[in-house]
Amino acid sequence: MSLDADVRVSRGAFDVHVPLLVEPGRVAAVLGPNGAGKTSVLHALAGLLPLAGGHVRVDGHTWADDRRRLGPAEREVGLLAADHLLFPHLTALGNVAFGPRSRGEERRAAAARAHAELEALGIDDLADRRPAALSHGQAQRVALARALATDPRLLLLDEPLSALDPATRPQVRATLASRLGDYGGVTVVVTHDPLDALTLADHLVFVEDGRVVQEGTPTEVVARPRDPYVAHVVGLNLYPGTTSGPDTLDTPLGAVVTGGVEHTGPTWAAFAPSAVALYPEEPHGSTRNAWPARVVGVELVGQTVRVRLAVEGTDAALLAEVTAGSVATLGLRPGAAVWAGVKATEVSAYPR
């Protein structure tokens, strides 16, 4: 089962244009900031929103194009939203059996199917509960079972974990990842959480202002972001530039020395925040890239401290990751002047 879609939707302020090609059994994640048009893409795939152009084809069947448009009930889709949207008047079992019943199954067969779906997620003991008696995490699992109980060719997940509290999110994410592993259809998950995308998806599509800015496998994208938003999501410092020598680049930071460049012309320069070291004075020795900078912000992320810096004499911003100890010894408070250094081997350069 494969998805071949060229989704064009009009959203008033701007148009959304997102092509999607997904192989059977694969999971594509659509990432983007709020208001990028991600949910519109999902609703257009589900048939809840008309296409302004393009097409949606699943397994060779045309669901929508210029001439025809199937309604949501005629498409074989499963939709899971951030709010579980379980019917409050039905039990968990009744909710899961709703789809099979709607598609003409006998009452008994639909109930058996619903039990099987709940069993597959390890929550068959909740079958007789009403949604009001379920926790958010449980309800989201029931909603997943309901979406899968109709054997959809296309499973659409709209921010499936964003409404869960941080404690239950990892559990439901694990359930989701293992269940998607057994699912033979195409899954499209919309999210703004990079962790969801990296743990669930085989293919990432980054959308900004209704346009695809980068797509690829998680490995490709994490190693070589090609857009400031993507770099922000995967947590890298990224600068556009041009090659100016066998191992040097000309970037908004100034000249950057790399471990070696094999191409010439427009290039990206990327390095991890953890590769940035901070010094009270200009560093000497093996650090070949060093810039005077001013601290803009300091925040604690897990066990490390993220320091946002403005590089002196340029418009460029820089993100450094240091230990809590260095914050104290260097006196890293907003406004403080430091030197930021990156080893040449830590900078990767790839064509722009």
Add this chain to the structure above:
Amino acid sequence: MSTAGPASARATRRTAGRPALSRAALVVPAVAAVGLVVLPLLGLLLRTDWADLGRHLSAPVVWPAIRLSLLTTVVTVLACFVLGTPLAWLLARADGRLATWLRAVMTVPVVLPPVVGGVALLMAYGRRGLVGRPVLEAFGVSLPFTPSAVVLAQVFVSLPFYVLAVEGAMRAVDARYDAVAATLGASPLRTFTRVALPLAAPGVVSGAALAWARALGEFGATITFAGNFAGRTQTAPLAVYVALQSDPQAALALSIAMLAVSVLVLGLLRGRWMR
């Protein structure tokens, strides 16, 4: 509001000095309002000949009227449910100019004097009416002055109450449930019967109660369009009005019976469905 500041501050000082008077300004009209509603009910209860209530209830005018009223109001509520619920659902999910107009038209009988409604019904279903004349010529059936006419009159006045109440309840049903039901393969009819109707059930019940109460009290449209024939079109309110001239105690007994049934229904609904 800032320009009114000094003046209102003065007013506050003036009334704050006489809290009892200021309180009386609120309590006196409130008590009068309660009295206006309670006194007539008290009058009804106190002037009833309770010892002979049974005998008065067996007066010939009473039972046929009660039976006709119960029968016609039940049919009316069923008609409201069967015809009005789909309309309420369609209106709840429609947001076009047509829906706005339909909503306005459906509200007219709420504000229309019932007698005018009766005249309108005659113009439509009467022997020379818009629909009445062709039906009479084709099938030899005449609607006015039959029990069916009683039901038509009651439906005309109570259907709008029902539709407005149920539409409100169905509008409150989250539209995302419709979308989910559709992606699960539910047809529009199935979404209506399995999702909208159960979720709006409390609204449907209170709408039905409103419609029933309005139908039970119907007088003007009924007497104009259906007439006042004992046993055929003389509903309880008509019987009360007629009996008041000939047998006041029977009228009182009938009124007590209607009051009892109404309070009973209100009480049953209040516990379970109404807030």
